[in-house]
Every structure is written in C-alpha cells, then in structure tokens.
Amino acid sequence: MSQRNTGVTPQVVNAHACPVREVLDRVSGKWSVQILVAAAHGPIRFTELERGIEGISRRMLTLTLRNLERDGLVTRTVHPTVPPRVEYELTPVARELHETLQRLTDWAERNRVYIAEARAAYDGEREPEPADA
C-alpha cells in the first residue's frame, strides 16, 4: 500500500469490463507505442532507443520498458560485458500487437485529412474571428 508508484502503469486499476480498454490502457502510455515500433526491427539497445525516440527521457524509457517487459511484450537481455550492454526485443505476442497497431495506423493515414478538416470546421464555427487584429 505504501508503494510510491513511480509512474506509467495503472497498478491497481479497477476491473475493466471492456477488453478494448484493457489493451489501450496497456499501450496508452505516451511512449509505449513508439518503443514497440522502434524495437520492431530487431534487438535494440537502451541508448539506441533513447536516441531513436527523440524527446523521451531516460526515466520514461526505463519505466515504459519495464512495463512492456512486465506484460511479456519485450525481453530484456543483459550482456555481462565491460561496458554494460542490454538489448530489448519484441516477443511474438508483441509482434502481433505491432501488426494490429499497423491497422490503426492505416486507418489514421486514410482519414487524417478528414479528421483534420472536421476539427478545423468545428473549431472554426466557435471562433469566427480570424479576420485580423
């Protein structure tokens, strides 16, 4: 109970009725998906992820990685060399997820413009003073 909960994962979470939310909660972290994508090409090192993701902090990288590992989505392999070398790799399950996410991407791509326009239209109706200063 005195767990400080350092971040990211909803540990206690109320039982989800809906399985969709269950997935989303797991992937909804700000960085989870990007890590999944970055690691999709094959084993990748901590620092490579850090530099590859642009904007992520060490903390969030570690945290998110831990959660993915916890859920069995990535494996962590420590090579006991002189300069520590740790590699992360997607598990088969995560690869499936990655493919599914791909579908979402496709949807996003297809409808990006539609949505952007919908937003613009909606926002435009409410702030009808773009005339000038």
Add this chain to the structure above:
Amino acid sequence: MSQRNTGVTPQVVNAHACPVREVLDRVSGKWSVQILVAAAHGPIRFTELERGIEGISRRMLTLTLRNLERDGLVTRTVHPTVPPRVEYELTPVARELHETLQRLTDWAERNRVYIAEARAAYDGEREPEPADA
C-alpha cells in the same frame, strides 16, 4: 491563449511524428472507446449513453462526446422537442475505426492470459515474500 481548457483534449498538441500515436491520443481518453462501442449499434441518446456506460460522469460524457464530434467521429442531432432530445451516431469513419478496434480486442482476448501470467511472474520475482504475515 486564455482558453481555460476544460479537459480531455490536447488542443495544442505538439506535432506527432508517429501517426499511431495520433490515433491513440484520439482514442486514449478513458471513455472514448466505450462511447464508440455503445454508439455502434445505432443512434443513441445522451441519457442512454450515460446509463449504459456505467461509471461515466455527465461531464466526461459531454466532453468526450464533444471531442468525438469535433473529430468527425460522431454526429450530434438535436430534436427540438419539448424535452430536449439529442441523438448521437457514429460516422462512417468512426465505424471503420470501430472495426479496427475490434482487431485490438481480438488480440487482447487471445493474449489476455499470457499477459496476466507474464505480469504475475514478473511481479512474483520481485516480491518473493508471500509466505504469511
């Protein structure tokens, strides 16, 4: 600039490099998906949603609905009757999304156990004192 931002939507959002995140951000709201699901069967009224979703507050229902409307995912139809009657319905684009989300659900269903076990195992390794009080 003096927008108070009442909640939910990341208005200003930093340009997302990754389209996946774009979708997720749009759907990652705590209630977005459930509303999408609830409305998938056809036009549905505000109160019906409120009672059907269990646990959602009026505030969040309204806000999430607004966002979905803004993104062109739901349509809002006001029937000018004596007791106001408003119906929400998914747009075709949202229906596509709904189908895609279905894939995610399937993935979740298939691997629910796997993940649960992975978690249990991971957590178990770190708290090896379940002996007794």
Add this chain to the structure above:
DNA sequence: CTGCATCCGACAAGATACTG
C-alpha cells in the same frame, strides 16, 4: 433532458542528480 463552469484530487510524465 442535456449540458456547461468551477473546484479539486490523482497520477503520468518532465527535469535533474546520483550510481554500478
């Protein structure tokens, strides 16, 4: 019935600094 405004708590995530 449908919806907005305000206040407030919880938690994810950023910044920074320190270690094996």
Add this chain to the structure above:
DNA sequence: CAGTATCTTGTCGGATGCAG
C-alpha cells in the same frame, strides 16, 4: 552504458452546482 531516486508540474478525470 544503463539505470534509479526525488521533486515538480501538467493534465485528466471526478464531484458538485447551475442553466437552457
């Protein structure tokens, strides 16, 4: 190189009350 610990902040979401 690969983390961990602490502090702070931003934002989501809950509670409540008012209104067309």
